[in-house]
Amino acid sequence: MLVDLRLNTRMTAWAGQMLRFGRDRRGAATIEVALTTLFMAYSVMNVADISIYAYTRMQVQNAAQMGAQAVYEACDSKKLPATSKCAGMNAAVTRGIQSTALGTSVTLKSGSPAEGYYCINSSNNLQYMSSYSNKPADCSGAGMPGLKPGDYIKVETTYTYSPLFPGNTTVGSLMTTPITATALVRLQ
Template identity: 55%
Template sequence: MRADGRGVAAIEFGIFAIFLSATLANVTDVSIYIYQRMQVENATEIAAQAALKTCSTKLPATTNCSSLLSAMQNALESTSLGTAVTLQSGSPTEGYYCINSSSALQRVSDVSSKPGDCTAAGMPTLQPGDYITVNTTFTYQPLFPGISVATTFPTPIIRTAMLRLG
């Protein structure tokens, strides 16, 4: 019986197939996670651009543009993830920002009171810009929970986009 080698290849393939299947499950889940994360980021940026397109003449947009939220929601749903990408509670937010001496954006005021210049950021010769910040969320669910390393990835996927409106 020891000299009989029939079936050894099938046993070896069965052992190898287990590792191949686990690797394939991991590659699949990681790839889907990366793709969906990119789609969430894209949807977030599209929503910010929709705010600019829809409300650039009605600033501040969060108080003067009644179609802001519907335009942003339609933009969010335009990716392959559809309605699964949602605005976070309290989003969008809007405020006045200035460039400070370190060349970084610094919030100087909310939309209720526009400052005359950027003195608060240490740059009195500059004018503040009106920026909108969009925060979105998407819950990722791996295809192979328990097998894939993708179950350890952060979920929900949260993305932020900031765009100057005026």
């Protein structure tokens, strides 16, 4: 009986402590702040990674456009086809694509720059017609026989993106890499 009484007293004391612990709110704010801070830190990491990725994509696209513009500036209409008659074309393209904030990390895709004839189709998009060596008479192949094909230079750039927080820590690790971009400019 004495053992039962002691056990019962201990159980009652333990139950009382548990009830007091359950009602005790000291430190609750600290726990809430810690959990909120973890969530906010993870959110900020994701925002940073996505923002850097978006900025990098814009820079890669800008690099492609700068490369195409460089061909337009370096190769006048007397130097067409630019890929064979414009001696400074490749150097101009390289300077153009590396003039962005990404610098020398941006490279040309294999086979770029490429020159060819393009026409505008019925959807108002450029459609490749043929290489420069085989000029089509009109844009019949694009469904627009009344139009003349234009000589375009196509510059394709690539950049290998690595997230700010490596591994599978953030959404940035799920972004497409390498980042590629294409720009076309009409030469004639």
